[in-house]
Structures are given as structure tokens and as C-alpha cells.
Amino acid sequence: MERVVLFGPPGVGKGTQGGRLAAALGVPAISTGDLFRAHVRDKTELGNRLSALIASGDYVPDSVTNTMLAERLAEPDVARGFLLDGYPRTADQVAELDRLLALAGTSLDAVVLLAAPDEVLEERLLxxxxxxxxxxxxxxxxxxxxxxxHRETAPLVALYDAADLVLRVDGTGTPDEVHERLLAVIGLRERTPSS
Structure with a gap:
């Protein structure tokens, strides 16, 4: 597996698990949230426009997100693969990702869906x-x-289910427990040294 999307609601642990899973896969983790926050932190022109959206919890417009992701996917370290966290979040972003991958002559290997009840997510985020x-x-x-x-992004899972790409993982428990489940579903447990 070289091209993976890590899907799931806010607070399910995508940031924590994404980095660990990307390291196990040997590919870079690309978090759109991290890219956005870097622009805000660096007070770029884009960052100034994004800060109000991020503070309110709204999605960044697809045009901005798609452009930022296309630039990141064009970087040399992504040639062998990637793990996406926070993208795609809309149907337009699914179409854009498909288009970018088709231009590169490749496609997704898997969509890993981390799930947990909303009350667990709220507690983690607080x-x-x-x-x-x-x-x-x-x-x-x-x-x-x-x-x-739940309104905009969760329905996208059906698109990937239709392509038989979705691997479901229980996102409750400790980070180590969730990581072990991820390795098992991806089939990497035997290649990853135990800690």
C-alpha cells in the first residue's frame, strides 16, 4: 500500500495515527489541517484568509484546498506514495483527487476509516x-x-465503498491499541517491530 487516505471525524486520532501509519508504510503523511495551520502561523496572505474559517470550524473552499494539495502532491517525496489526512472532505475533492492521480497514472490503494462515537470525539477534542x-x-x-x-464528509465513504477501497478500524482505545488495529487491517503488523 502506497497511496492511502485516512478518513474519519474530528478527534478520532487521524493526526496521531496518520504519522505512525505513514512511517510504517514508508510514505509522507500529508495533513491539510497542518498545511492550513502553517499558513495561519506564518501569517501568509492565504493564512490571513483561512484563520477565520479554521476558528469557526468551517471547511476551507475546495478551490483553495485542491490547489494546495496539488502543489504538495507534485513534490518529489510523494513520488512513491502518500498518506492523506483531512482530504478529501467533499465530493468535489474526491473528483479532484481522482483527476490528479489519473494524471500521474496511478490510483488509491485504500481508504482507512477510523470511527468512534461522537461523545468520545467531543471528550478527546476538549x-x-x-x-x-x-x-x-x-x-x-x-x-x-x-x-x-456527518453531513458533508461521512457520505463520501459510500463512493469509496463502491470502489471496494474502504478498510474500517475502531478508533476507540489508546493510541497504541488503535495503531495495532491499523497495522493489522493494512497487513503490516508482521513487518513492524514491536515496541
């Missing part, structure tokens, strides 16, 4: 807000982000 001081993790914004995910 803890993250306290631990990391994330201004985009207030109770109101968390509820908005979860509702947006």
Missing part, C-alpha cells in the same frame, strides 16, 4: 484544547465540526 491551547476546539466549534463531518 482535552486537546486544554493540552494544546487550540482555539478551534471550543465546545460550540466541536459540535459544528462533527455535524459538518
Amino acid at each position: 482535552k486537546r484544547a486544554a493540552d494544546q491551547g487550540r482555539s478551534d476546539d471550543t465546545p460550540e466549534v466541536i459540535r459544528h465540526r462533527l455535524a459538518l463531518y
Whole structure:
């Protein structure tokens, strides 16, 4: 597996698991959220436009996200593969990813869906807000982000189910427990040294 999308609601652990899974696969982890936050942190022109959207929990417009992702996928370290976290989030983004991969003469290998109940996700996000001081993790914004995910992004799983790409993983438990489940579903457990 070289081209993987890590799917799931906010707070399910995509950031934590994405980095670990990408390392196990030997490919870069690409998080659109990290790319957005870097622009905001660096106070770029794009970052100034994005800061209000991120603070409110709204999605960044597809045109901006698609352009940023296309630029990242054109970088040399992605030639052998990637793990995407936070993309695609809309049907238009699914179509754009398909187009970019077709231009490169390749396709996705898997869509890994991490799942957990909303109450677990809310608890995790509130803890993250306290631990990391994330201004985009207030109770109101968390509820908005979860509702947006269920309305806009969760239905995309059906598109990937139709292509027989979805691997489902229980995202509850400790990070190590979830990581072991991910390795098992991807088929990497035997190649990954135990810690």
C-alpha cells in the first residue's frame, strides 16, 4: 500500500495515527489541517484568509484546498506514495483527487476509516484544547465540526465503498491499541517491530 487516505471525524486520532501509519508504510503523511495551520502561523496572505474559517470550524473552499494539495502532491517525496489526512472532505475533492492521480497514472490503494462515537470525539477534542491551547476546539466549534463531518464528509465513504477501497478500524482505545488495529487491517503488523 502506497497511496492511502485516512478518513474519519474530528478527534478520532487521524493526526496521531496518520504519522505512525505513514512511517510504517514508508510514505509522507500529508495533513491539510497542518498545511492550513502553517499558513495561519506564518501569517501568509492565504493564512490571513483561512484563520477565520479554521476558528469557526468551517471547511476551507475546495478551490483553495485542491490547489494546495496539488502543489504538495507534485513534490518529489510523494513520488512513491502518500498518506492523506483531512482530504478529501467533499465530493468535489474526491473528483479532484481522482483527476490528479489519473494524471500521474496511478490510483488509491485504500481508504482507512477510523470511527468512534461522537461523545468520545467531543471528550478527546476538549482535552486537546486544554493540552494544546487550540482555539478551534471550543465546545460550540466541536459540535459544528462533527455535524459538518456527518453531513458533508461521512457520505463520501459510500463512493469509496463502491470502489471496494474502504478498510474500517475502531478508533476507540489508546493510541497504541488503535495503531495495532491499523497495522493489522493494512497487513503490516508482521513487518513492524514491536515496541
